[in-house]
Amino acid sequence: MIVFILKASVFQFSLLVSLLALLGLDEFYRMALPQRRGEGRAAAVAGACAVFAVFSASPVLPLFTLTALVLAFTLVALFRLKDIKQAAPDVALVLMGFLYVPLLLAHLVLVRALPNGVSWLFLIMVIVMAGDSAAYYVGSTLGKHRLYPAVSPKKSVEGALGGLSGSVIGAVIAKFTFFPELSIGDCFAAALLLGVLGQLGDLFESLIKRSCGVKDSGSIIPGHGGVLDRLDSILFAAPAAYYYAFFLF
Known part of the structure; x- marks a missing residue:
């Protein structure tokens, strides 16, 4: 990829x-x-x-x-x-x-x-993936307060906050590796915006699956489910990244 x-x-x-x-x-x-x-x-x-x-x-x-x-x-x-x-x-x-x-x-x-389109695509991936990974490990280790049990029983408030921290760290790493045009303010703003929306996208897809009575959206990716299970966070983060880059960057 x-x-x-x-x-x-x-x-x-x-x-x-x-x-x-x-x-x-x-x-x-x-x-x-x-x-x-x-x-x-x-x-x-x-x-x-x-x-x-x-x-x-x-x-x-x-x-x-x-x-x-x-x-x-x-x-x-x-x-x-x-x-x-x-x-x-x-x-x-x-x-x-x-x-x-x-x-x-x-x-x-x-x-x-966009002029820096490739870098923005990698930034989206880093923010979303770093947030997902941090949310999983922080939630598994420290999670006590359920975030939204009716939609996703395993997600915790601690995991969500850990995920946002991971997104910010990922954005800062991106600045110092492949996207030097980002300011530190951009790192925090983009990470928090995309990180929050990415988590909401994950919850929304869980809502759809629970409403339809299925565990995974599909089985095309063994061990991970379907394409929507992999794209749920990016679906919500991509528009925010584009409009942030277009209007504010």
Whole structure:
């Protein structure tokens, strides 16, 4: 992954993001709409293709793409009616999938297209992974107060705070290794922003899985679950990283 990010062009990187969007959306619809696998697969392909809309220099194309997806799949729900009581929840879940996976994930392509895009991508990974690792070890060792037991019984307040500390340390290390353009203020601000949102993204995916009655989003990564299980934190952190870099950096 490190070599690919370093060597790949923006277009090649977008192909990877599109593939991840396809796999992630398929997992989402498999969990949320198991009775509508045909529409779920079609929606996953359409959502993955929509990632390419961010290449447009005009803001109209991404808006057009999202509008087309909404209109197309609401019409599918209208004319492929099965159970009218399930029609509204089903179409709401289809549209939520577009907003949750490709819309958020496409920000990775926007990040890559920034002047320091490669460094920002690595910074996202460092902040999220350092936070995850620190949260696990601090929570396992010192965790006593449950953070949100209804959604994730094993997570603790101590682990969450340890995770934020790990994110800050990771960002500072990034500054002194591969991203010298960061100021110390940027390290703390970006680490806390992305660290908090990364943890919330993890909790949100746990909420979806519990609501759907599944342990993992998929089984594509042995021992780790599905693509969404690996991307849950990055889905929430990527947009924050892009807008921080675009407006504040």
